[in-house]
Amino acid sequence: ETGVTQTPRHLVMGMTNKKSLKCEQHLGHNAMYWYKQSAKKPLELMFVYSLEERVENNSVPSRFSPECPNSSHLFLHLHTLQPEDSALYLCASSQESGYEQYFGPGTRLTVT
Amino acid sequence: AQSVSQHNHHVILSEAASLELGCNYSYGGTVNLFWYVQYPGQHLQLLLKYFSGDPLVKGIKGFEAEFIKSKFSFNLRKPSVQWSDTAEYFCAVNIGYNQGGKLIFGQGTELSVKP
Numbered sequence: 001e002t003g004v005t006q007t008p009r010h011l012v013m014g015m016t017n018k019k020s021l022k023c024e025q026h027l028g029h030n031a032m033y034w035y036k037q038s039a040k041k042p043l044e045l046m047f048v049y050s051l052e053e054r055v056e057n058n059s060v061p062s063r064f065s066p067e068c069p070n071s072s073h074l075f076l077h078l079h080t081l082q083p084e085d086s087a088l089y090l091c092a093s094s095q096e097s098g099y100e101q102y103f104g105p106g107t108r109l110t111v112t
Numbered sequence: 113a114q115s116v117s118q119h120n121h122h123v124i125l126s127e128a129a130s131l132e133l134g135c136n137y138s139y140g141g142t143v144n145l146f147w148y149v150q151y152p153g154q155h156l157q158l159l160l161k162y163f164s165g166d167p168l169v170k171g172i173k174g175f176e177a178e179f180i181k182s183k184f185s186f187n188l189r190k191p192s193v194q195w196s197d198t199a200e201y202f203c204a205v206n207i208g209y210n211q212g213g214k215l216i217f218g219q220g221t222e223l224s225v226k227p
Contacts, residue, residue, distance in 0.1 A: 004155075033215075042116070043202070043217040056214065090156070098206055100146060101215060103156040 002026055004104035006091050012110045013081065021076040021107045023091030031097040032074040034066060037088040037106065049074060050097045081111045114139045116205050118218035125193050126226050133188040133221050135203030144206040145186040146215075147177055151199045159201070162186065173197070195227045 004025045013019050025032060034046040048056035049068040063085075065077040074091055088108050092101040119134035137143065147159040160171025167179040177188045186203060203218040 040219070042219045045215065048214075092156075098144065100144075100158050100161050102158070103148075105155040 004091055004093055004102050006089075006104040006107050008107060009105065010108045010110075012112060013078070014112055015081060015083070017081075018077070018079040020078065021089055021091075021109075023074040023076075023104055025072055025074075025091075025093035025102070025104075027093055027095075027102060029093040029095050029102075030071055031094045031099075032068060032071070033092040033094075033101060034074065034076050035090040035092065037090055043090070047076075048097060055097065078109075081109075083111050085109065086111045114205070114207050114216055116203055116216050116218040118201075118203050118221050120221045121219070122222045122224070124224045124226065127195055128192050129225075131188070131190040131193045131197070131223070133201055133203075133223070135186045135188065135218060137184050137186070137203075137205040137216070139184075139205065139207045141207065145177070145179055146204040146206070147171065147175070147186075147188050148202045148204060148217075149199050150202065150220075156202070159188070193223075193225050195225045197223060198225045199223060 007022045031050045033048050036044045045058050046060045047066040052068050063080050067075040088106040090106045091104040094101045116137045145162040148156045149159045150156050159175050160169050160177055162169045162179045170176045175190050177186055179186050200220045200222050202220045204215050206215050
């Protein structure tokens with residue numbers, strides 16, 4: 001695998017479910033990011049991790065919980081989501097925060 | 113609050129036409145500037161970037177962009193588009209990058225190129 005990978009690519013979950021999104025980067029980068037991409041809206045930065053330490057939490061509801069166990073892996077734990085949380089969730093990485101970011105293909109999340 | 117504005121939401125061109133997509137940002141400090149492209153069904157890819165130096169930067173696939181500091185602009189250009197350029201284009205600005213950085217995206221411009 002090369003670049004940034006995300007699993008699953010598609011996820012349908014009920015409002016009471018708990019699920020996790022996984023991101024893995026194979027680029028040797030030190031910073032990782034979660035974004036939310038909704039139709040007709042700019043990408044919204046959710047979380048930033050630099051050297052496994054969270055450096056940005058962009059007023060994201062607590063039903064989204066990130067985890068960065070090492071510099072190559074990033075998770076987004078989801079629980080009791082709302083239908084308006086349905087979107088494409090993108091993971092990205094960069095050499096360091098501030099440098100150009102490389103994006104994964106995203107997870108298309110549908111909350112029913 | 114800092115923001116990035118892309119003037120055109122949807123642009124339709126014929127092949128061989130010239131392209132210019134506008135991007136303006138609101139931030140008075142030092143910035144890094146990027147254009148990303150998202151082809152149908154594919155992930156976001158870096159098209160070009162500006163950090164410092166020559167304000168006219170060249171990217172992949174014949175694209176270029178010019179940073180005009182006085183206008184807070186970073187417009188994307190291509191002299192002759194192809195059908196394969198059909199995609200969504202995002203301008204992004206990294207502010208405060210020397211304090212960790214935060215990438216702010218514009219809302220995107222959808223480009224449709226007719227063969």
